Amino acid sequence: MAEKNKGRLTKVLDYLKYDDPFSKGVSFCPGCGLELLLRFIPRVLGNDIIITGTPSCSAPVLLGQNKQSWHTLSYFGTLMTGAAANATGLVRYYKKAGIDNTVVCFNGDGTANDIGFGNLSGAAERNEPFIYICYDNEGYMNTGIQKSGTTPYGATTTTTPYGTVHKGKNLRRMNLGVKMAMNKIPYTATATLSDLEDLAKKLLKAKKAKERGFCFLHVFAPCPTGWGANPADTIEICRQAVKTNYFPLWEAENGKIRMTKTVKKPKPVSSYTKLMKKFNHMTDADLQILQDDVEYETCLLGGLSVLEAECQLPVSAQD
Amino acid sequence: MNTTAISSNIQVITGNAAAAIAAKLARPDVVAAYPITPQTEVIEQISSFHASGDMDCELITVEGENSAMNAVMAASLAGGRVFTASSSWGLVFMYDAVLATAGARAPVVMVNVNRETPGIIAVSSGQQDMISTRDAGWIFLIAENCQEIMDLVLQSYRLAEDYDIQLPVMVHYDGFFLSYLSEGVEIPEQETVDQFLSVLKSQPKRTVLRPGEKLGVGTHGILGGYMELRHKHVTAMERSKAKFDAIDQEFADIFGRTYGGQLEEYLTEDADMVLVGSGSMCGTIKSVIDEQREKGVRIGLVKIRMYRPFPHQALVKALKGKKAIGVVDRSLAFGFDGGPIYTELKAFETKLGGAKLVSFIDGIANTDITKTNVKQMIQMTADLADGKDVPEVTWVSYPKANKDKGEK
Ligand SMILES: Cc1ncc(C[n+]2csc(CCOP(=O)(O)OP(=O)(O)O)c2C)c(N)n1
Ligand code: SF4
Numbered sequence: 108m109a110e111k112n113k114g115r116l117t118k119v120l121d122y123l124k125y126d127d128p129f130s131k132g133v134s135f136c137p138g139c140g141l142e143l144l145l146r147f148i149p150r151v152l153g154n155d156i157i158i159t160g161t162p163s164c165s166a167p168v169l170l171g172q173n174k175q176s177w178h179t180l181s182y183f184g185t186l187m188t189g190a191a192a193n194a195t196g197l198v199r200y201y202k203k204a205g206i207d208n209t210v211v212c213f214n215g216d217g218t219a220n221d222i223g224f225g226n227l228s229g230a231a232e233r234n235e236p237f238i239y240i241c242y243d244n245e246g247y248m249n250t251g252i253q254k255s256g257t258t259p260y261g262a263t264t265t266t267t268p269y270g271t272v273h274k275g276k277n278l279r280r281m282n283l284g285v286k287m288a289m290n291k292i293p294y295t296a297t298a299t300l301s302d303l304e305d306l307a308k309k310l311l312k313a314k315k316a317k318e319r320g321f322c323f324l325h326v327f328a329p330c331p332t333g334w335g336a337n338p339a340d341t342i343e344i345c346r347q348a349v350k351t352n353y354f355p356l357w358e359a360e361n362g363k364i365r366m367t368k369t370v371k372k373p374k375p376v377s378s379y380t381k382l383m384k385k386f387n388h389m390t391d392a393d394l395q396i397l398q399d400d401v402e403y404e405t406c407l408l409g410g411l412s413v414l415e416a417e418c419q420l421p422v423s424a425q426d
Numbered sequence: 427m428n429t430t431a432i433s434s435n436i437q438v439i440t441g442n443a444a445a446a447i448a449a450k451l452a453r454p455d456v457v458a459a460y461p462i463t464p465q466t467e468v469i470e471q472i473s474s475f476h477a478s479g480d481m482d483c484e485l486i487t488v489e490g491e492n493s494a495m496n497a498v499m500a501a502s503l504a505g506g507r508v509f510t511a512s513s514s515w516g517l518v519f520m521y522d523a524v525l526a527t528a529g530a531r532a533p534v535v536m537v538n539v540n541r542e543t544p545g546i547i548a549v550s551s552g553q554q555d556m557i558s559t560r561d562a563g564w565i566f567l568i569a570e571n572c573q574e575i576m577d578l579v580l581q582s583y584r585l586a587e588d589y590d591i592q593l594p595v596m597v598h599y600d601g602f603f604l605s606y607l608s609e610g611v612e613i614p615e616q617e618t619v620d621q622f623l624s625v626l627k628s629q630p631k632r633t634v635l636r637p638g639e640k641l642g643v644g645t646h647g648i649l650g651g652y653m654e655l656r657h658k659h660v661t662a663m664e665r666s667k668a669k670f671d672a673i674d675q676e677f678a679d680i681f682g683r684t685y686g687g688q689l690e691e692y693l694t695e696d697a698d699m700v701l702v703g704s705g706s707m708c709g710t711i712k713s714v715i716d717e718q719r720e721k722g723v724r725i726g727l728v729k730i731r732m733y734r735p736f737p738h739q740a741l742v743k744a745l746k747g748k749k750a751i752g753v754v755d756r757s758l759a760f761g762f763d764g765g766p767i768y769t770e771l772k773a774f775e776t777k778l779g780g781a782k783l784v785s786f787i788d789g790i791a792n793t794d795i796t797k798t799n800v801k802q803m804i805q806m807t808a809d810l811a812d813g814k815d816v817p818e819v820t821w822v823s824y825p826k827a828n829k830d831k832g833e834k
Contacts, residue, residue: 155638166646173651176642183503183635184644186522189496192488196456196500196508197635199484203455203506208637226496229489 122307123150129178133168138338140328140345141165141215141242143300148211148240149180151310156209157197159183161190161223163215164249164330165242187218191230194237202236209314210237216257217247220283231290234320238313241283241323244330252333256281260397262385264333269388279400284325284357285408291362291420293319298356299327301345305356305367312358327354335384347379352405357412361420364412376401436612441604444572444611445511445537445597446471448579450481451619452535455506458486458497463549464605465513465539472509483509491516495523495534502532502594503643505634507583510534513601514541514555521559527594528563530643531659533586533632534594537579540705540756541601542791550792551601553705553757556733557766563659565591565666566734568704569599570690572609577683578731580619584673589629591666593659598733600706600756602792607706614681622680663735670732688737690729691744693719697726699807700745702771703754704730707788707795711754714800725804730767738774745771747779749811752803756789764819782810788822799823 128149135142141164149156158180160169168177170184185193194212201208219227219241227239246264247253254264259280263269267276288295294316298306306326313322327348331338348354349368353376356368376398380386389397439447446468449457457476459469475481484501488494491512498508512520517538527534542548543555556566565585569575575597582595599605635643647655671687678684692712694700703711708729718725728744730737745751755765762769764785772783786803789795799822810816821827 157635157637170644170646171642172646172648176645179640181635181637181640182642182644183500184642184646185496185500186526189492189523192458192493192496192523193500195486195488195493196458196497196502197504199456199486199497200501200504200506201637203484204504206637225489226493229493232489233486 119303119307122304122311125150125153128154128180129168133177135164135168136330136332136338138329138331138336138341139164140244140300140330140341142168143341144240144242144326144328145169145213147303147306148213148310151307152209152211152314154180156211157181157183158211158213159185159190159194159197161185161187161214161218162249163187163218164244165213165215166249169213187222189226190214190218190223191235191239192226194239195230195233195235198235198237209317212237212239214239214241215248216241216243216245216283217255220256220281228290231287231292231321231323234292236317236320238317238322238324240326242326242328243283244328244333245280246330246333248330248333257283260400261389261393263388264385274388274393275385282404284323285411287323287325288359288362288364290321292321292323293317294322294358294360295325295362296323296358296367297325297327297354299345299349299354301342301349302356302368309358309367316360333385335387336382340382344379344382347374347382350374351376351379351401353379353401355405355408357408359415363415364408366408366412373405435615436610438608439572439611440467440606440608441569441572441575441599442467442539442606443471444576445579445599446475447613448576449509450475451614451616452507452509452580452583452623454483454509456484456486456498456501457509458488458494459510460488460491460494460512460516462491462513462516464541464601465511465516465537467605468511468537468539491519492523495520495527498534498536499523499527499530499532502527502534503530503635505636507587508534510536511539512536513539514543517555517559518543524559524562524564529659531592531662532594533592535579535582535586535597536594537575537597537599539601539605540598548791551603551756552790552792553598553755556598557757557759560734560766563593563663564734565593565595565663565732567595567597567732568730569597569604570705570708570729572604572607572611573683574685575599575604576611576613577677577681577685580614580622581670581673581677583623584626585666585670587626588669589632591662591669592632593662593666598705603706618680622677667732667735667737667740685731688732688740689744690731692727692729694726694728694744696724698724698749699751699804699811700726700728700748701752701754701800701803701807702728702730702741702745702767704733704767705756707754707756710795710797711800714797714804718804723804723808725807733767736770741771742774742777745778745781748781750782750784750807751778752784752786752807752810754786754788754795754803758787784810784816785819786822787819793823795822
């Protein structure tokens with residue numbers, strides 16, 4: 108068993124070809140999912156990426172302060188409303204000037220799914236050649252944990268608190284990954300931090316696929332602070348999110364969805380929700396609504412992957 | 427009317443076409459735009475230049491104006507020459523990115539075709555969109571006619587990308603009145619434009635965002651760092667005044683047309699009275715002045731070409747010692763008596779050597795500023811010079827407003 112684990116670990120390390128451009132101590136909370144992801148990306152893709160980021164939890168570290176910086180990447184600090192459009196401007200100029208580039212537009216779910224969705228959608232339609240990575244911590248964390256479009260049913264946030272009348276968010280979460288895959292862009296994938304090999308492979312696939320246009324990665328990234336979880340549990344939370352089908356791992360080339368990890372016997376969603384406080388108040392009936400939602404999404408994904416396998420996108424419309 | 431070309435390089439074209447052709451002549455790397463009346467023709471023309479291979483740029487047909495501004499800002503910071511065009515709601519929808527572009531000192535050039543923005547949707551001319559964004563930190567220039575649109579766009583690149591300036595420039599022109607007006611416009615040769623813009627190439631390289639070069643743009647600048655940047659922004663704006671005058675001079679040497687830089691003065695030297703205006707109204711004002719001069723009325727015009735930074739030194743110089751000054755605004759300033767340009771000029775009243783000021787509001791929502799209107803403004807300014815009692819603010823085409831004022 109130990110042998111096997113060692114083997115797997117080595118394989119992940121194989122993907123980490125480059126130095127970590129981030130300083131050792133940075134101003135993220137302990138156990139922050141987005142920090143792990145942010146450090147991982149340039150180690151796989153290289154330190155010559157240009158990274159862009161919006162006001163968010165990632166901003167204090169990505170953007171530095173005055174002349175001080177937490178990292179040695181080239182970066183562009185953008186507005187929540189226009190991140191994908193900024194990245195578009197960059198790649199188009201580099202294209203015109205014949206400059207090789209990998210632009211990574213790195214944003215939270217609030218930017219990607221909500222306020223910045225219009226320009227994300229536009230960049231997908233125009234098939235702009237860059238990689239958009241959304242780290243999904245299911246809320247606006249930087250402003251103090253408010254609900255976003257990807258906050259799940261039942262979760263408490265500071266704008267969906269537990270009260271005598273309303274008990275957490277009473278709306279279902281939006282499926283950002285599927286929404287993006289349906290644009291038939293060259294590459295879409297979901298990923299998370301419990302499956303690093305899968306994540307690394309997807310990053311590299313995106314780097315290649317961006318030669319053909321727009322790539323979107325939807326990465327599940329727990330926020331111990333906002334979710335009321337033990338910082339030591341971040342990876343376990345990711346693992347349970349996958350095992351319960353709460354956050355399935357798949358990829359899509361030109362919209363053709365394929366599972367990259369099939370969960371044979373999914374666990375009940377409660378084995379995921381019990382790891383954090385934001386679902387603490389939920390009754391069995393409430394949890395059933397969330398369970399039904401997870402099953403619906405899994406079914407939809409399964410259906411889409413079968414359908415997509417049968418349908419042929421015209422070659423002319425692929426890129 | 428003869429609408430064929432007068433000579434090989436004079437063509438009868440609209441203001442929008444002049445803007446589009448000027449953009450083409452400047453050879454931008456990236457153009458991003460979204461349609462809005464009355465600007466649409468600009469991007470249609472650019473799209474057709476692009477489609478026919480006459481314009482070798484990356485054309486980004488964005489999903490909204492906010493993205494247009496964001497895209498050109500980023501392309502500009504990466505080192506590219508860029509262009510965009512908008513109007514009214516489009517400009518306002520860009521607003522956050524308009525501020526960010528200025529704050530990042532991205533040398534973006536755009537045209538804004540002036541159009542109203544109140545909630546009563548007025549698909550009509552007026553400068554309220556310009557006024558609503560005036561302190562964004564952009565250089566604002568205003569064109570009087572189609573030729574000046576062409577010339578100002580070309581001059582704008584020299585100003586925006588100048589190593590000592592590095593600021594975005596917006597060229598404003600009156601929607602409907604100029605956007606769709608066809609006039610004979612002299613279209614410069616590509617080589618001449620290349621020569622005019624070549625100065626920029628010989629300047630030191632500005633800092634640009636390139637892969638692997640470890641530059642950060644959009645850092646959190648707080649405390650002293652932020653103050654320093656803001657102060658540098660303000661001083662660059664101030665420098666742009668003299669620079670613009672110099673560029674206008676150089677433009678005159680090469681293209682044979684001069685406008686006087688920050689301000690164009692029309693028969694002001696011996697004038698007792700002056701009207702201050704901007705944009706397309708100035709053509710009408712000039713023709714009325716010509717008539718009045720024949721009758722011995724000593725009236726002149728100061729045309730504001732540079733509106734931000736506000737050319738107060740040049741205005742004081744041009745207006746000092748006049749008896750009376752009438753300022754014509756096509757927009758409103760809430761809480762002040764009088765229009766925005768009038769209000770700003772009032773701040774320098776003590777430096778004007780006793781000149782009296784009155785405000786005229788006209789030309790809002792496509793109201794024509796007719797020769798009759800201009801005659802009335804000149805008459806009222808003359809009355810003021812003669813020491814007669816003249817209301818401080820007159821809504822020229824809406825007399826009821828002037829009555830209402832008394833009934834408060
Ligand atoms: C236009 C605009 N509205 C609101 C804000 C305030 N704001 C700053 S960060 C943030 C939340 C960002 O959420 P997300 O993108 O999900 O990133 P996270 O904070 O979760 O990392 C908000 C709303 C802003 N910066 N800009
Ligand atoms: S609040 Fe959450 S997302 Fe933000 S730094 Fe802390 S753990 Fe990370």
